[in-house]
Amino acid sequence: MHSIAINNGLCYINGEFVRASIGVDGSRITRISKIELKGDVVFDASDMIVIPAFFNAHTHAAMTLLRGIAEDMELNSWLRNVWRLERKIEPEDVYWGTMLAIIEMMKSGIACFSDLYIHMDEVARAVGESGMRAVLCYGMADRGDEERGRREIEIGKRFIERWNGSFDGRISAIFGPHAPYTCTPEFLRTVKRKAVEMGVKIHIHVSETKWEVEEVERKYGSSPIRLLSDIGFLDGDVVIAHGVWLDDHELGILKESGASVVYNPVSNLKLVSGIPRVGEMIELGINVALGTDGTASNNSYNFFEEMKFASLLQKIRYNRADSVKASQILDMATCNGYKAYGLNGGLLEEGSLADIAILSKSPQFYPVYNPLYSIVYSANGEEVQQLIVNGEIVMEDRVILTLDEEKVVRKVEKLKEKFTS
Numbered sequence: 001m002h003s004i005a006i007n008n009g010l011c012y013i014n015g016e017f018v019r020a021s022i023g024v025d026g027s028r029i030t031r032i033s034k035i036e037l038k039g040d041v042v043f044d045a046s047d048m049i050v051i052p053a054f055f056n057a058h059t060h061a062a063m064t065l066l067r068g069i070a071e072d073m074e075l076n077s078w079l080r081n082v083w084r085l086e087r088k089i090e091p092e093d094v095y096w097g098t099m100l101a102i103i104e105m106m107k108s109g110i111a112c113f114s115d116l117y118i119h120m121d122e123v124a125r126a127v128g129e130s131g132m133r134a135v136l137c138y139g140m141a142d143r144g145d146e147e148r149g150r151r152e153i154e155i156g157k158r159f160i161e162r163w164n165g166s167f168d169g170r171i172s173a174i175f176g177p178h179a180p181y182t183c184t185p186e187f188l189r190t191v192k193r194k195a196v197e198m199g200v201k202i203h204i205h206v207s208e209t210k211w212e213v214e215e216v217e218r219k220y221g222s223s224p225i226r227l228l229s230d231i232g233f234l235d236g237d238v239v240i241a242h243g244v245w246l247d248d249h250e251l252g253i254l255k256e257s258g259a260s261v262v263y264n265p266v267s268n269l270k271l272v273s274g275i276p277r278v279g280e281m282i283e284l285g286i287n288v289a290l291g292t293d294g295t296a297s298n299n300s301y302n303f304f305e306e307m308k309f310a311s312l313l314q315k316i317r318y319n320r321a322d323s324v325k326a327s328q329i330l331d332m333a334t335c336n337g338y339k340a341y342g343l344n345g346g347l348l349e350e351g352s353l354a355d356i357a358i359l360s361k362s363p364q365f366y367p368v369y370n371p372l373y374s375i376v377y378s379a380n381g382e383e384v385q386q387l388i389v390n391g392e393i394v395m396e397d398r399v400i401l402t403l404d405e406e407k408v409v410r411k412v413e414k415l416k417e418k419f420t421s
């Protein structure tokens with residue numbers, strides 16, 4: 001008897017859709033079987049599709065608060081606007097903004113997100129209450145000020161000590177220096193040393209725009225990736241968001257280092273940052289995960305939309321329809337995210353974390369020649385019916401069981417007044 005049994009679904013196992021039943025106990029998948037399983041809770045999935053839930057590997061969840069307020073701007077003017085508005089954000093606002101993000105993410109089949117932002121205790125609180133899984137870090141920068149740098153690291157460190165491993169292991173807390181153009185090399189060296197001491201990963205924005213690469217070259221005489229490599233910052237415990245502007249040599253450095261890259265296609269398009277060389281990264285064996293970035297630059301947390309953009313952009317980048325295949329896109333959206341952050345999940349296999357999405361077949365799935373293509377190219381998210389995170393059912397028939405959706409939406413709409421005044 002399992003705590004949850006998902007019976008006879010068309011399950012994505014080892015890169016194929018096969019008919020199987022899945023048993024869940026505690027936080028893990030404990031059985032994959034050809035025969036029906038018994039459970040305290042049983043889902044008949046005979047007409048459903050079962051996939052590992054998605055991992056949104058780079059976001060600033062509470063930026064839902066600023067969604068739609070700074071539009072049609074390129075990154076630098078967008079950032080100036082956003083940074084001005086962010087000064088008005090108070091801790092509790094971050095809680096509500098994150099809750100709204102979590103609603104959207106759960107409805108899109110996302111079980112885990114990696115967040116870099118401010119007032120992170122409130123993000124952790126929202127994650128804890130909602131049943132979501134998350135990798136969290138305080139977004140810090142010294143901006144050339146040594147004293148500020150010391151304070152920032154102290155906040156980042158305290159956040160990790162307080163939350164890492166909390167809520168039955170649903171929260172991983174790591175370091176999040178903002179970017180090489182807002183953090184000095186000395187600061188980044190200290191962050192790296194602390195991260196190694198504490199045994200935690202690092203999440204950082206790198207080479208998102210051409211401007212940023214030129215700025216770092218002007219300041220330090222080296223491109224961001226070369227700089228990070230030279231100061232001993234890059235290794236398999238680092239996750240780089242974006243990596244849009246990389247030359248051949250930098251791709252080689254990344255591969256050697258074992259660092260992961262998060263591809264954020266919609267945000268890169270919207271802020272006209274560019275199209276990263278994902279096809280080549282995959283060929284080189286670099287682990288590439290998928291992210292939405294914050295909703296102020298996206299503007300949604302719809303991972304089906306993100307997968308489709310991820311695929312189409314690479315086709316155009318290389319002028320080749322098979323430059324990145326649908327199965328590689330689905331891996332980016334699932335197991336590659338877990339792998340980037342050192343979590344054993346994103347796969348339907350025994351021992352894997354029980355983060356599972358059960359999908360119905362919407363009209364746009366038919367005829368179902370291969371569910372893989374329906375999921376990557378034609379689904380819109382309404383298909384996600386049940387979501388299991390860490391072995392707990394958090395959404396059933398698209399109703400989130402762990403929070404009050406109405407209340408969250410009302411609260412966020414009310415907060416609008418603060419940012420427009």
Ligand SMILES: [Zn+2]
Nearest residue numbers: 205241293294
């Ligand atoms: Zn970002």
